Amino acid sequence: MKKIFIFIIICISVLTFPYGLKDIYELSKLPDTINKSWSDFLAYVSQNPGDEEINKYGELISAKRNFYEKYKNFKFAGYILSEDFGQFLTSLGIMSVTYHVPEEDTKNLLIIFSDDIQNLKNSISSGNIDQISYFKHIYRLTGIEDYIIPENPQAFFVSVMDKALNMPSYFDFEIENFMENFMGKSYYKIFDSVIEESKIYLNEKDYIGGFKLLNFLDGKNSLSVTNKNTYMSLKDYFELKNTLSEKNSGVYFLEDSQIDSFAAGVIDNVQSFEKITLEKDSLKQLIISLLKTLNTRIEKLGRKIILSDNKIDEILENMKDEDIQPELMKLKLSTRTRNDIPVNITENSTETVTENTLNFTGYIKYLIGVLIVLLIILLPEILPSEKTVEILCKLNMGKYAVRTAEKLVLKKPKDYRSYIALARAYETIGEYTSAVTSYKNAAKMKKDSGRTDDV
DSSP: OHHHHHHHHHHHHHHHOSSOHHHHHHHTTSTTTHHHHHHHHHHHHHHOTTOTTHHHHHHHHHHHHHHHHHHTTSTTHHHHHTTOHHHHHHHHHTSOTTOOBOHHHHHHHHHHTHHHHHHHHHHHHHTOOTTOGGGGGGGGBTTGGGTOOOSOHHHHHHHHHHHHHHOGGGSOHHHHHHHHHHOOHHHHHHHHHHHHHHTGGGOGGGHHHHHHHHHHHHHTTOOOHHHHHHHHHHHHHHHHHHHHHHHHHHGGGOOGGGHHHHHHHHHHHHHHHHHOOSOOHHHHHHHHHHHHHHHHHHHHHTSOEEESSOHHHHHHHHOOOTTTHHHHHHHHHTEEEGGGSOHHHHHTHHHHHHHHHHOHHHHHHHHHHHHHHHHHHHHHHHSOOHHHHHHHHHTTOHHHHHHHHHHHHHHSTTOHHHHHHHHHHHHHTTOHHHHHHHHHHHHHHHHHHTOOSOO
């Protein structure tokens, strides 16, 4: 009789729970079945109170259910149920910059993602972060810093530095916040020493990423003397680069009356260039281009420009760059200082300028100059052509060349030569990826049209 009773109990149990804890747990991975997973778990416990895995699965299902109930209207909630740690952190990273998960919810996440968090900690400590870009968002889990402390911060810093140098955009706001949450001042000192040993200032291609790293540490007052000096040099480098880029764009549109003061500013820029001790090939090319264009403008001006001092002589005396010297010497031959001008001329200079300005011939020259500038600007807009694009490229007016080429493509969308013109315009402004794409389009259109001439 006793054996029959036990058999009946077993049959009832099997009929009531045709699956075990693992099957019940699988139900917790979907929004539609999370609540059923919990109710089935409670029923399972009442029938199988001695199962050793009850605590393990109960804690996990409960944590998921509680978190989902609270955050079910958030996109990242679904990744909690499916236990996709990478997608969860990535989704969290696109939330408002001030958004953080409260500490009590972080504890639930520690239960759900216990293995993932341990693996992340190991990757951070080993510096192996190439495949886990989502790690930088984990600081948004309040209190998580107590559980993820890099055991080998130097390896982590080396990896972060290498990625920042190769791809400057990598060291973004999220990385900075991660560092602030997980790294104290002692850690910053280690980061500073890693950067100093790498000598990031030796390669110009690394300057942008290096500057971002040093700028971050400067804000934490954690730069060594060597890195501080490098940081200031890089700061001067980028300030001068921005200035030269602006002047290269603006030199074409100067009024004749502005050339004297513009030339004085260029000379100051050359002097600043000489003081920078870092590798500076990019700056050099900008200066040579600027000097050549300025000298051309002065030739057309038909007079020497007047400078307040003879600074240019001092620069030439100390100039070591043989590529810049010829253009700077040419500029010197087109200038004179105020001390070189006879007193009577100096006293009457205002009257002379006034007379020249009022002179009818001067007006005509001025109007012709304005018309030429307007033609350069408006003609490509009205009559875009391959030749117009070519001329704009030669004048280093890259942005106008691109805009004209784009209008040409719209005008002649089936002519492969339009795409060649667009590609060359992109080359002028340094957008080589876009240039390659345009060349490919031109080649394809040429092939489709049966043309045999080269692209």
